[in-house]
Amino acid sequence: MADQVQGLDVAAFRSALAQFPSGVTIVTTRGADGTPYGFTASSFAALSLDPPLILVCLDQGADCFPAFVAAEQFVVNIVTPGHATLAMKFATKGENKFAHGSFEPDENGHPVLPDAAAVIRCELEEAVPGGDHVILIGRVHDARIGGSRPVTWYRGNFLHLGESVA
Ligand SMILES: Cc1cc2nc3c(=O)[nH]c(=O)nc-3n(C[C@H](O)[C@H](O)[C@H](O)COP(=O)(O)O)c2cc1C
Known part of the structure; x- marks a missing residue:
């Protein structure tokens, strides 16, 4: 990738983005023939409560991109520290x-x-x-929580949630 994009230092941009901790999701769907597709995403966000909307951003260069933009439905799995290895598998092309x-x-x-x-x-x-990227906007028809706390992604590492400060 170029060092600069539109006059912006790409490394500085990436470093600044990495200062924002996030959760980690594995987003899945299935093709018309039943083939499962998925990718790891930290770009998940709440969008709207009424109607209930969420969003996740997908790289247009992802192998799974055609499947997701053609999908009728998709699933956001918010993962736990126990899913760190799995999340790396879902972030690996060709896996x-x-x-x-x-x-x-x-x-x-x-x-x-x-x-x-x-x-x-x-x-x-x-x-x-x-x-x-493309912003996949999902209208939520079902949401449930599991028993474990989510994992945090920060500067390329999976971390347990930190302590409360206030
Ligand atoms: C923690 C983490 C978060 C990621 N977040 C995103 C994301 O929000 N959007 C995205 O397109 N790729 C993201 N990626 C990269 C994709 O998971 C990876 O490129 C994936 O292999 C793309 O799918 P493909 O294998 O079908 O090409 C992330 C990777 C990691 C490790």
Whole structure:
């Protein structure tokens, strides 16, 4: 990648972004033929309560990109410290991703992690272009929480949630 994009130092931009801790999700869907697809994403965010909308940003260069923009539904699995290795598998191109993890199909055949910190199931409302990514907007039709706390992603590391400061 170039050192500069539109006059901006790319390394400085990346470093600044890395100063923002996030949760980690494994986002999944299935193709029309039933093939499962998934990728690890930290770009998940709440968008709206009424209607209930969430978003996640997907790189247009991802192998799973065509499957997600054509999908009717997708699932956001918010992962735990115990899923760190699995999350790295789902961040690796060419990996046989669903050979790992204890996914179970929901009633529509979309892969769900039953031991996730939370599972949010959506209809794909819209796929909005955003630079080299697309913003997948999901209309939530089901949300549930699991028994474990979520993992945190910060400067390239998976961390346990920190202590309360106030
Ligand atoms: C912690 C973490 C967070 C990530 N977040 C995103 C993200 O929000 N959006 C994205 O497109 N890729 C993200 N990635 C990279 C993708 O998971 C990775 O490129 C994935 O292999 C893309 O799917 P593909 O294998 O179908 O190409 C992230 C990777 C890691 C390790």
